[in-house]
Structures are given as structure tokens and as C-alpha cells.
Amino acid sequence: MASVMTAMQPLEHIMEELERADGLGALQAASEALCDHYGIDHVVYHWVDSAGDQYGCGTYSNAWRARYLEQNYLRVDPVILGCFQRFHPVDWKRLDWSSKAAKAFQAEAITHGVGNQGFSVPIRGPNGQFALFTVNHSCNDAWWADWTEAHRRDLILIAHYFNEKALEFEPERTPEQSQALSxxxxxxxxxxxxxxxxxxxxxxxxxxxxxxxxxxxxxxxxxxxxxxxxxxxxxxxxxxxxx
Amino acid sequence: MASVMTAMQPLEHIMEELERADGLGALQAASEALCDHYGIDHVVYHWVDSAGDQYGCGTYSNAWRARYLEQNYLRVDPVILGCFQRFHPVDWKRLDWSSKAAKAFQAEAITHGVGNQGFSVPIRGPNGQFALFTVNHSCNDAWWADWTEAHRRDLILIAHYFNEKALEFEPERTPEQSQALSxxxxxxxxxxxxxxxxxxxxxxxxxxxxxxxxxxxxxxxxxxxxxxxxxxxxxxxxxxxxx
DNA sequence: TTTTCACTCCCCAGAAATAGTGAGGAGGCG
DNA sequence: CGCCTCCTCACTATTTCTGGGGAGTGAAAA
Known part of the structure; x- marks a missing residue:
């Protein structure tokens, strides 16, 4: 439970790297470093912009990313749909995978190397900005439950820093701050x-x-x-x- | 810098209390506990709802709260206006206090016991929910800068937990998500x-x-x-x- | 002091939105 | 198999909004 409060040098180092990050590449590097540190399959940051525009970085395969964009899975992905209505970070098991489209989506995701377990933190910024920070792994339920419980606080904080940096590097996505109204x-x-x-x-x-x-x-x-x-x-x- | 990562029993205890909280009173108690723990003047959680509805808890005086509501300072308060456009937590010094209304507001706040230094974390939930978690103190700039830098991560996390609990206890404030649009x-x-x-x-x-x-x-x-x-x-x- | 800006008021014609109806096909769910 | 929601199309009359004008005050900024 107290993971945030205990000393954990490598994570601390990654966080400091993240705070000093000065470009989108740093987020990619941080994703990979976090994977190594935690020994999990995937760490992904996914910004879902206004008109369905997307930006993301992380350790999913390029094939899966391309497929996701090409198929516009944004409108099917239960992780997106579920997290958009939530504030709490959420385990993928608690999402609604019942629809036919969701089942097909999940099956295809797994063939592309996405693990069966997932945990996503919704993040929101100004002007309706919305993003997800997701950790993903292939393992059994008990191990995953323990792991997420142990690192929940870290993940919330890391998600916040990822989004902070993403907003910083992509100012053109949160456009002009025009003159004030009378x-x-x-x-x-x-x-x-x-x-x-x-x-x-x-x-x-x-x-x-x-x-x-x-x-x-x-x-x-x-x-x-x-x-x-x-x-x-x-x-x-x-x-x-x-x- | 590494405050989140270092052992700090009282804070850990407060956080655990917060996680177990089962009513709005617990947030009030947590605000007071945090004040004691950090030795600062005020800790406030302020939910600014859609229609200008407000809900808050914290250690500001009742007189100031009443005054704030009565005068509808929501539309003047530079903390609200500034944080609404930001994702990063922000020191009050970096906000725009230049307007006449803002200066008058600030002067009145100070007479009601609000400190000259403030640090606010914007938080956003589903359905456009917006809230602020603010710590406030009366001290000089250098001390405040050190303090906020040292506790930045804790504050982000505490803000997240406050909002999580507030959303949990006040489901009726985000009611009519019932009818989704086709x-x-x-x-x-x-x-x-x-x-x-x-x-x-x-x-x-x-x-x-x-x-x-x-x-x-x-x-x-x-x-x-x-x-x-x-x-x-x-x-x-x-x-x-x-x- | 000049200039700019916010605030207030007025007219008119044409464009756009709203209110009240109506109906039929496609697809999911119990 | 109904029941439901979603998507699609149509008409008429009325109300509301928009896009052009112009004009005067007072307060604040340059």
C-alpha cells in the first residue's frame, strides 16, 4: 500500500527525468523505463483530442497503433469509453466488454501483443482535454490485483506528470488564448x-x-x-x- | 523534492484515513489534519459545479465562505479563473491579480484570515466537473517557494484523493449523465x-x-x-x- | 489631452431557427 | 416476435437571430 512513501530509487530517477523532460521523445523514453522498472509489458500514454485526433506514446507495437488508428477503434475501445465517464483509475476488468465490437477489439488487441490485464488512469486538462495513462500486462488476476493496489498512487502521479509534459510540449493543441471579454x-x-x-x-x-x-x-x-x-x-x- | 518517496508517518496516516473516508465530514477532518501536519494556515477543497453551484470544505472561516458565496466571487476570483485554464498546479503569485476587482477581492480575503500565499491544484472529473484543492499560508515568498516545491507531489496526490471522495459522496451532482447522446x-x-x-x-x-x-x-x-x-x-x- | 474602449440606444430586411405535426426502415434486446 | 432506439425524410407557420447601417455618454489609458 505504502509504495509511494517508500524509497525506490529507480522510480525516483525516472520521475526526475520526467520532470526535466524537454520533448515528446522523453515521454517515450520514460514509458520504456517504467516498463523495465516495474517489469510489466506495456506503459502507454494516449491523448484523445477534440475531433477524434489522437496522440500517444508508449510501448505498444507500431502495428497495433496503426491498426487502432486505421480502424478508428477510439469509438469502440471500452477503455476509452469507460474512462471518459470516470474519475477513478480503473482496472480493465471492471469495464464493459460485453458488446460484440468490444470482444472483437479485445481479441485483436491480444494478437497484437497487448496483455490481458490493464489499468488506466483518466486525466483531464483545460478545454476538455482528455488523456489516458495505461499500464498493461499479461498475468493472472491475483498478481495484477496486488500489483495495481501496490502502485496505484505512483501511477496516478506518473499519469499527472505525463500529461503535464504532453500539454507543455503540444501547446498548439490547446490553442490561442484570445483577448478577454468585457x-x-x-x-x-x-x-x-x-x-x-x-x-x-x-x-x-x-x-x-x-x-x-x-x-x-x-x-x-x-x-x-x-x-x-x-x-x-x-x-x-x-x-x-x-x- | 523527494517528499512523496520518503517515509512520513502522519501524512501516510491522513491518506489512509482519506481512502477509508465515507462521508463529506471526513474531507473536512482531513483538511484540518493536513493543516496541522504541515503547519500551514488553510487547506481547502472547492468544487465549482456547472451552473455556478459550489461545494467546498476546508479551513476558511465561515464568514469568508458566506461572503464569497453572497458576492458571487466565483466570477472574480483569479484563482478560479486562472486555474480553469491550466493543468499544472499553480502558485497564486503567477495568477493575474491586476484587475481592480481582483485587487479588491484579495484585500478582502486577507481581512478574512486568508494568507498571502497560495498554491492551488486544478482537478477535473467527468462531465466537465471542476474543482480546486488549495493550500494557503501567510509567510514570505522564499519559504513558500521551498515549501510548495517540497510538497508538490503530495499535494497533487491529495487533491486527487479529495476529488475522488467528493465525487463518490456527491453522485447527485453529476446526475443527468443518464441520457447519453446518440x-x-x-x-x-x-x-x-x-x-x-x-x-x-x-x-x-x-x-x-x-x-x-x-x-x-x-x-x-x-x-x-x-x-x-x-x-x-x-x-x-x-x-x-x-x- | 486625445484616443480608445465599454456601454447604451435605434432601424430594417433577410436569413436562420423553432414548434407542431407526420412516416418509414434498420438494428438490438428480451 | 414485438418493443425500443436510432436514422432518415417531409411540410407549414411563427419566432428569433444576424448583418448592415448610425450615435451619444463616460471612464480609462496613452
Missing amino acids: PREVDAMTLLAMGYSRAQVADTLSISEHTLRVYIESARFKLGAMNTTHAVARAMSRGLIVV | PREVDAMTLLAMGYSRAQVADTLSISEHTLRVYIESARFKLGAMNTTHAVARAMSRGLIVV
Whole structure:
């Protein structure tokens, strides 16, 4: 249980390497180092971006990665689907593998060298960023249960550092931080995001609907949005409004 | 630097208590225990929910909490605004305190016993859940820098556990994940959030605009939204779509 | 002091979204 | 085998939003 608290030099060394990492290659190297350190088959970091864009690094075979992307397994993979609704790290056994697609997916994964046991830590960043840190191994249930229990805390922390570095190295994936909205514009966007119509927003803010329109338009302009819905979506994803 | 890795019995004890916690009171107790353990002024967990709903526990005075809620400081607090855009834990000094509102807010916080130094860990869960774990103290910059550097890893981990427990105890705060959107509905919401008009979305999805409308309406119904903008906002804040 | 910016108000025509119906086929699940 | 959800298409009338204009105040920044 107390693994995080006990001295474990090689892990400490890997963590320090990770903190000093200055490129995506370092994450790949860290994945491999972690595999060696723990004596497990695979360590993988998988960033699942906005429009189904993906980025990852880790020790899965290139063939399996290619196949995964090519088949768009993103929309089938129970690990992705399950972790997206969770906060807790999760053992793969607790996911829903019942669908036909999931079973086929699993079978194919195993033929590509993916182990039967897995443990994934969901990680979330700003603007809806989502990633998974996964450790994977081929072994029996009891051994895996002991191992994951023993290293749970380490894995949470390592997952956090992986994501921290990935965000750092890929700033273009969390794009421009545009100019801020004026208070009135924030009010307008916020109320619109809450489902109020323009008339209701104007009424709530005690201004004419014409005036409100000016705010919406200027907010739309500042956010580079094509319409109100777009503007609200951008304001939300940039954290300019909290709804 | 290696604090997480070194034996530190009292912290270990607190963490184990936290893991066994079975109610919100336990988080409050853990906050106080952490204050004692570290010898700092405040430890606070603050859940900032979708609709501006808030829940928190920690060692701030009741007067300050009441004031914060009453004044709706959520929309002013640079800690909230800054952390919402970040993944890294952040020292309060690195936030933007330049606005007049922020300065007034800070001054008032200090009169309510909040320390001049702060360090906050942003945490995100499913469905757009967002929370902050903050440690706060009154001291000079050098001491604080040393302290936060020394305990950074612990704090990340403790923040994770606080949120894990908070999510566990408050399932009703992430309720209406019940109604997932169908794939087509997700497509529609996503493209609308990207600024496409209905005609463009229909074209992109290669369906008639009439069909598209059915998706938008059913999505709106499932999300309990009053209009398209509202539906998109809800879908985003619940993490159903990623833009 | 000048200039910029946020805030407020107004008109109009055309484009877009919404509300109320309707119906048929494909596929999964008990 | 029904039952269900999902996907697809259609019509009409009404409401709401958008994109062009223009104009005045006050506060803050340059």
C-alpha cells in the first residue's frame, strides 16, 4: 500500500527525468523505463483530442497503433469509453466488454501483443482535454490485483506528470488564448449559455435587446466566432465563462 | 523534492484515513489534519459545479465562505479563473491579480484570515466537473517557494484523493449523465459548437436539414435545453462533446 | 489631452431557427 | 416476435437571430 512513501530509487530517477523532460521523445523514453522498472509489458500514454485526433506514446507495437488508428477503434475501445465517464483509475476488468465490437477489439488487441490485464488512469486538462495513462500486462488476476493496489498512487502521479509534459510540449493543441471579454459580454455569453433567449437576457441584464446584440456581436468578433452558438462554445472552452 | 518517496508517518496516516473516508465530514477532518501536519494556515477543497453551484470544505472561516458565496466571487476570483485554464498546479503569485476587482477581492480575503500565499491544484472529473484543492499560508515568498516545491507531489496526490471522495459522496451532482447522446446527435452538437450553421452541418453529415433538425431537437430534449445554444453548452459542460 | 474602449440606444430586411405535426426502415434486446 | 432506439425524410407557420447601417455618454489609458 505504502509504495509511494517508500524509497525506490529507480522510480525516483525516472520521475526526475520526467520532470526535466524537454520533448515528446522523453515521454517515450520514460514509458520504456517504467516498463523495465516495474517489469510489466506495456506503459502507454494516449491523448484523445477534440475531433477524434489522437496522440500517444508508449510501448505498444507500431502495428497495433496503426491498426487502432486505421480502424478508428477510439469509438469502440471500452477503455476509452469507460474512462471518459470516470474519475477513478480503473482496472480493465471492471469495464464493459460485453458488446460484440468490444470482444472483437479485445481479441485483436491480444494478437497484437497487448496483455490481458490493464489499468488506466483518466486525466483531464483545460478545454476538455482528455488523456489516458495505461499500464498493461499479461498475468493472472491475483498478481495484477496486488500489483495495481501496490502502485496505484505512483501511477496516478506518473499519469499527472505525463500529461503535464504532453500539454507543455503540444501547446498548439490547446490553442490561442484570445483577448478577454468585457464584463457585459461575459454576462451576455453566460446567460446565453444558460439557455436564455436574447429577449430574456436583455431583460435579465436590464438593457434593451438592441444593446445586447451589440455585446453578442462584439463577443463573437473577439472570439472569432461565426454565430452565437459558436461564440458561447468558444467562450466556454476557453474558460472565459463558467457555466 | 523527494517528499512523496520518503517515509512520513502522519501524512501516510491522513491518506489512509482519506481512502477509508465515507462521508463529506471526513474531507473536512482531513483538511484540518493536513493543516496541522504541515503547519500551514488553510487547506481547502472547492468544487465549482456547472451552473455556478459550489461545494467546498476546508479551513476558511465561515464568514469568508458566506461572503464569497453572497458576492458571487466565483466570477472574480483569479484563482478560479486562472486555474480553469491550466493543468499544472499553480502558485497564486503567477495568477493575474491586476484587475481592480481582483485587487479588491484579495484585500478582502486577507481581512478574512486568508494568507498571502497560495498554491492551488486544478482537478477535473467527468462531465466537465471542476474543482480546486488549495493550500494557503501567510509567510514570505522564499519559504513558500521551498515549501510548495517540497510538497508538490503530495499535494497533487491529495487533491486527487479529495476529488475522488467528493465525487463518490456527491453522485447527485453529476446526475443527468443518464441520457447519453446518440452518435448522430453528438456529431450534430459537435459541428454546431464548431460554428457551422444548420445547413452546413446537414451538408457535412450528408443528411437533409430536416433530419438534422430531428437530431438537434432530440439532443435538446435529452439535455433539457431550451435552445440550440443551450444544448451545445450543456453537451460541452457535461463532456459529451469535445470542441 | 486625445484616443480608445465599454456601454447604451435605434432601424430594417433577410436569413436562420423553432414548434407542431407526420412516416418509414434498420438494428438490438428480451 | 414485438418493443425500443436510432436514422432518415417531409411540410407549414411563427419566432428569433444576424448583418448592415448610425450615435451619444463616460471612464480609462496613452
